[in-house]
Amino acid sequence: MGRSYHVPVMVDRVEHWLGSIDGTIVDATFGGGGHSRVLLEANPAVRVLALDRDPDAGLQSASFGPRLVFHQADFRSLESVLQKEQLDEIDGALFDLGVSSHQLDVGERGFSYRQRGPLDMRMGPDAGFDADLVVNQWPEADVVRILRTYGEERYARRIAAAIVRGRPIADTLELARIVASAVPARSRRAGHPARRTFQAIRIAVNDELAALDAVLDVAVRMLRLGGRILVISYQSLEDRIVKRRFAAGSRGCTCPPDFPVCVCDTVAELRLLTRRGETPSTGEIESNLRARSARLRAAERVA
Numbered sequence: 001m002g003r004s005y006h007v008p009v010m011v012d013r014v015e016h017w018l019g020s021i022d023g024t025i026v027d028a029t030f031g032g033g034g035h036s037r038v039l040l041e042a043n044p045a046v047r048v049l050a051l052d053r054d055p056d057a058g059l060q061s062a063s064f065g066p067r068l069v070f071h072q073a074d075f076r077s078l079e080s081v082l083q084k085e086q087l088d089e090i091d092g093a094l095f096d097l098g099v100s101s102h103q104l105d106v107g108e109r110g111f112s113y114r115q116r117g118p119l120d121m122r123m124g125p126d127a128g129f130d131a132d133l134v135v136n137q138w139p140e141a142d143v144v145r146i147l148r149t150y151g152e153e154r155y156a157r158r159i160a161a162a163i164v165r166g167r168p169i170a171d172t173l174e175l176a177r178i179v180a181s182a183v184p185a186r187s188r189r190a191g192h193p194a195r196r197t198f199q200a201i202r203i204a205v206n207d208e209l210a211a212l213d214a215v216l217d218v219a220v221r222m223l224r225l226g227g228r229i230l231v232i233s234y235q236s237l238e239d240r241i242v243k244r245r246f247a248a249g250s251r252g253c254t255c256p257p258d259f260p261v262c263v264c265d266t267v268a269e270l271r272l273l274t275r276r277g278e279t280p281s282t283g284e285i286e287s288n289l290r291a292r293s294a295r296l297r298a299a300e301r302v303a
Helices: 011-018 034-042 055-063 075-084 101-105 131-137 140-151 156-166 172-182 195-206 208-222 236-250 282-287
Strands: 023-027 046-052 068-072 090-096 223-233 270-272 295-301
Touching: 011 034, 011 090, 011 223, 011 295, 023 034, 034 046, 046 055, 046 075, 055 068, 068 075, 075 208, 090 208, 131 140, 131 195, 140 156, 140 195, 156 172, 172 195, 195 208, 208 223, 208 236, 223 236, 236 270, 236 295
Parallel strands: 023 046, 023 090, 046 068, 090 223
Antiparallel strands: 223 295, 270 295
């Protein structure tokens, strides 16, 4: 399963919801290919169309055989990739969001606040700017904004001010130290104090939330009747987008309850398979701490 590259999360649930589906399944965040490999092994009638914006992920795809086709592409390019593959519909879609184990473990990528690396944080070369621009050049007010919006950081103003005072900041460890120094001591006990800051900068650099919002509409529209979509998210902002989109798709008639007949002609397009979302088992979390914040949501196309 590509354990040296990335440990896939909630593999059993992915296989449960997608393992019996024949046809083409899109793995829109291929990474090390752990989920794709399980799906290919579970069903000889499945073909995987894999996407990842990270060139390193493409190197992992070479050993998967002819039933997997890899495209180095941001998942917001899903529709154009499907056109290249001459596909009018898909049978399933999987999105495993966030940063791969490989990206975190390789300090040179700049994602980790525990290893020295450049202020990069780009998931792929298609990103328009890197973390260095945010950290060393953005106005303080813009840094505050992304820390609040993308990091839900309560000390956003203090951290942004410390970052601006500390410029120029050379690398990830220096950034993590500056962030930690700006956070009150009592708040340093609940996980690493730089976690939310690094999350916020990474989301800004890769425009992750806007991309997710857009691609969910495409994926749902391209699903065949009976096709399924799964999303694994790792923080509340992502999960909120998925929950909202799935809920909107599962609503039927929107007429006021006192109307004698429906006049809106609204039909539910999705059936929720995981109404509250699923979380990893205790055993999985013990063996892979990065799984602890994962939440899986699944839905099926019905109209």
